[in-house]
Amino acid sequence: MVTSMAAKQTKEMKIEEKKAILPPKSNFSEWYNELLLAGEIMDVRYPVKGLYVWFPFGFEVRKRTYAIIRELLDKDHKEAMFPLLIPETEFMKEAEHIKGFENEVYWVTRGGKNELDVKLALRPTSETAIYPMYKVWVRSHADLPIKIYQIVNTFRYETKHTRPLIRLREITSFKEAHTVHATWDEAAKQVDVAVQIYIEFYKRLAIPTIVSKRPQWDKFPGADYTMAVDTLMPDNKTLQIGTAHHLGNNFAKTFDIKYEGMNGEQEYAQQTCYGISERCIAALVSIHGDDRGLVFPPEIAPVQVVVIPVLFGKSEEIIKACREVAERLKDEGFRVALDESDERPGAKYYKWEMKGVPLRVEIGPRDLKNNAATVVRRDSGSKEIVPIDKLAEEIKKRVIDIHKSLLGKARKSMEERIFDCNTLDEVRDKISEGIARIPWCGEQECGLAMEETVGAGILGIPESELGRGYGSCPICKKETTSIAIMSKTY
Numbered sequence: 001m002v003t004s005m006a007a008k009q010t011k012e013m014k015i016e017e018k019k020a021i022l023p024p025k026s027n028f029s030e031w032y033n034e035l036l037l038a039g040e041i042m043d044v045r046y047p048v049k050g051l052y053v054w055f056p057f058g059f060e061v062r063k064r065t066y067a068i069i070r071e072l073l074d075k076d077h078k079e080a081m082f083p084l085l086i087p088e089t090e091f092m093k094e095a096e097h098i099k100g101f102e103n104e105v106y107w108v109t110r111g112g113k114n115e116l117d118v119k120l121a122l123r124p125t126s127e128t129a130i131y132p133m134y135k136v137w138v139r140s141h142a143d144l145p146i147k148i149y150q151i152v153n154t155f156r157y158e159t160k161h162t163r164p165l166i167r168l169r170e171i172t173s174f175k176e177a178h179t180v181h182a183t184w185d186e187a188a189k190q191v192d193v194a195v196q197i198y199i200e201f202y203k204r205l206a207i208p209t210i211v212s213k214r215p216q217w218d219k220f221p222g223a224d225y226t227m228a229v230d231t232l233m234p235d236n237k238t239l240q241i242g243t244a245h246h247l248g249n250n251f252a253k254t255f256d257i258k259y260e261g262m263n264g265e266q267e268y269a270q271q272t273c274y275g276i277s278e279r280c281i282a283a284l285v286s287i288h289g290d291d292r293g294l295v296f297p298p299e300i301a302p303v304q305v306v307v308i309p310v311l312f313g314k315s316e317e318i319i320k321a322c323r324e325v326a327e328r329l330k331d332e333g334f335r336v337a338l339d340e341s342d343e344r345p346g347a348k349y350y351k352w353e354m355k356g357v358p359l360r361v362e363i364g365p366r367d368l369k370n371n372a373a374t375v376v377r378r379d380s381g382s383k384e385i386v387p388i389d390k391l392a393e394e395i396k397k398r399v400i401d402i403h404k405s406l407l408g409k410a411r412k413s414m415e416e417r418i419f420d421c422n423t424l425d426e427v428r429d430k431i432s433e434g435i436a437r438i439p440w441c442g443e444q445e446c447g448l449a450m451e452e453t454v455g456a457g458i459l460g461i462p463e464s465e466l467g468r469g470y471g472s473c474p475i476c477k478k479e480t481t482s483i484a485i486m487s488k489t490y
């Protein structure tokens with residue numbers, strides 16, 4: 001008896017210690033790092049800087065997240081896969097592109113003991129791997145459009161501070177799409193389609209987004225223009241979580257991608273590319289998580305419902321009821337875990353809360369007597385008693401509601417941190433609290449001066465902010481109808 005008491009105490013102490021691991025979310029940077037480990041998303045202990053390991057649990061989150069982007073793209077894209085290694089001869093063809101990436105490329109220079117004749121780049125992105133093939137594939141008008149994507153790893157020699165899921169030397173989960181079109185307008189339409197797909201994708205993750213056209217100095221190297229999707233993180237910095245680039249015929253000229261038009265003339269093709277990386281999971285984990293750990297929208301959660309017997313002494317009946325409930329919920333299509341382990345209920349709650357399980361079903365003696373169960377929501381902590389025969393139906397309702405309320409809460413939190421400003425002093429005051437909106441004439445010279453004055457970036461001018469007749473540019477004082485958004489960025 002004494003030993004078992006002691007064992008119990010040790011166990012409880014361990015749990016207390018474990019609880020202490022996660023700092024409050026208000027201490028975002030430390031909270032984030034600890035959450036990735038305690039929530040078993042990523043292990044940061046791999047012995048190469050900027051390279052991280054997906055835990056099986058994190059990988060399942062990744063799998064479910066990427067299943068959504070696949071589902072959305074598969075409607076009118078084809079998935080393919082191109083090589084990791086790019087010959088220097090292809091990589092060096094596009095001048096702007098090289099300039100944009102030259103400091104970040106890893107090179108393979110040897111095969112065994114032999115120096116390679118042509119160095120091979122580890123793709124930092126795949127334009128120069130894919131477009132030599134598009135040159136071969138595109139022949140006539142009838143071959144267009146081409147819409148292909150791949151989900152692969154890419155490598156960038158980051159010199160800034162690396163951070164799991166956010167700034168990596170191996171981006172493990174780069175979804176890049178590359179399309180080819182006959183005309184510039186068609187390619188521009190495709191950029192709009194891509195942005196819509198991303199907005200839809202992030203809605204499914206309950207993540208609010210802001211779309212803007214990046215300023216010219218911040219566009220993708222070699223593009224005509226770049227559209228970007230950002231979200232606001234808990235530490236009030238924005239995270240770029242998707243981009244779509246209109247490449248014009250810049251790469252087509254370099255890689256000689258031509259098609260024969262209706263009248264037999266040779267035309268350069270027009271191209272786009274657009275990408276999303278595991279930053280989507282950084283946003284997912286950061287925006288929804290709380291002091292107790294991960295919080296997932298039900299569509300993503302590896303376990304959607306955990307059933308926990310609340311036992312006082314021995315109760316075969318409660319165990320039996322829990323097993324039946326778990327089976328029934330599985331039959332209804334939910335991902336269910338039944339926790340029959342010997343841990344105290346409190347320890348079990350803690351464990352499954354950390355994992356972000358959206359719903360917990362508890363059955364204790366009183367529940368059993370009333371033929372009911374207690375349903376607890378992870379997102380709000382609300383507790384309700386539900387009759388067992390209505391359980392599946394009630395859980396279905398809550399699954400929909402949890403997604404809705406996570407999205408609503410995240411949107412509200414973002415909107416509360418967007419500030420209207422008229423002067424750069426106001427922007428400087430507000431920028432540590434979120435996003436600042438300020439009139440901007442759109443000129444590069446003024447934009448760069450604004451960035452320097454404030455010490456933050458211009459994300460761009462969101463479509464919704466064009467032509468709103470707002471005020472005067474803080475640098476040149478010209479009246480302007482457009483508004484830039486500024487923020488500290490990752």
Ligand code: ZN
Pocket residue numbers: 440441442443446473474475476477478
């Ligand atoms: Zn100006």
